[in-house]
Amino acid sequence: MVDQDAVLSASPTVILVRPQMGENIGMAARAMANFGLAELRLVSPRDGWGEGSSVMNSAVDAAVGAHPIVRSAKLFATLPEAVADLHRVFATTARDRDQAKPVVSPAEWAAEAVVRQGAAQRLGVVFGPERTGLSNDEVGLADALLTFPVNPVHPSLNLAQAVSLVAYEWWKTAQAGDVPFRLAHVTPPATRAMVQSFLDHLDAALEAAGYFHGNAKDPIMRRNLHNILHRVEMTEADVRTLRGVVGALSEGRRRGAARRSGEGN
């Protein structure tokens, strides 16, 4: 039997990006409670947020008994801030984004989630706005894509139902318990903030080295490169190693540039 309290305290985080309807936020929270998820994060709800706002009121109504999840939802301005302290992030999407990331079903996600939870890794699942889903840049922030086995003729899931299916698979898997193995990561996995900070460092070094073209292709080049590096699933030690590599490769160049600029004097 699984220790219910331990399951709940470490359960995956649900992140709703720019949700449009308070009712969907509430119904998502209700589904989370049905299946043992507790932590909800909101990124820039369309119509605002806060105690007494009409959005929160309709979310609380729709949540029924799960209103504490709604009231304790954490608010963020951007997705990078909302995932900064997590170790592994899944972006839900109904369509192929042509990004080089692993794609898992809810059942496959749940199997991985339970294993990683056993290794004290914090997971997040990100859901986009009702009409549009996540932007490609938002998808680009994730380690992997989570998609649903739907009838291709009707692929568009209601937001709260998508949350419900993910939570359902998690609970189903967590209750079967019995994790067969642990992840062999010698050092702790890096948080999203550490990975993002390294990617920013790399981008700056590449910018200084003239790697980018200064045109519309730059964001795509940057995203492709980030997706390659996300696949590493970096540990904290990996981040330090890769920082050292970028530093070593670019330092001589900077030294050389300083030398060259010195020549001009």
Place this chain on the structure above:
Amino acid sequence: MVDQDAVLSASPTVILVRPQMGENIGMAARAMANFGLAELRLVSPRDGWGEGSSVMNSAVDAAVGAHPIVRSAKLFATLPEAVADLHRVFATTARDRDQAKPVVSPAEWAAEAVVRQGAAQRLGVVFGPERTGLSNDEVGLADALLTFPVNPVHPSLNLAQAVSLVAYEWWKTAQAGDVPFRLAHVTPPATRAMVQSFLDHLDAALEAAGYFHGNAKDPIMRRNLHNILHRVEMTEADVRTLRGVVGALSEGRRRGAARRSGEGN
């Protein structure tokens, strides 16, 4: 590959008993369409039914693309009439009814449903009203109970989400769990020779940049770095991208070094 048309034509029937809200009828229909169910039956909706009624209108709105399922829903006065032509009926319930019937989870139900469908048996799943669920007499009409693996602290599912989970498990089982798309590798995976050639290039660049210490630790540093990069599972395009990155970062340095060596002449 499963024959989609055959799956759809024989898919299980969803029966909503005394549903209260048109919106829930519509959201249930939408979930049915997402997961390949097509036939909806209604037993005495609380606020009536019929073309132009406000209940049907709100159901059609909530159904989005699945409005044909709403419009073609069959209306019945009683549950016995609604299940008369079916071969096997499951009653959904959140609580133990103390009735001597088999109890199955959605996944177990789906496994049975796919087998019976193969034998041309028509299945129905019955859902009760939002607040009260099915009466004991209604449950008594069923062959078996279908219940959900929920957190016992929050067992009450939204009606449309309950329909959604049942439909999801059915589609997942009928489709053998596959999702509509997988990891998008735009270019072929790199051969080991290509990866090794890139790693050699990187080692040489790092050597030139003074990254290594020139002692016994060098082979370990090199192996750690290679292991990080092996986890990328590089495609051919990834190798080109990473070569470009290493080139850009080190090129300025080499240029600077050439300049410096020129200075000495």
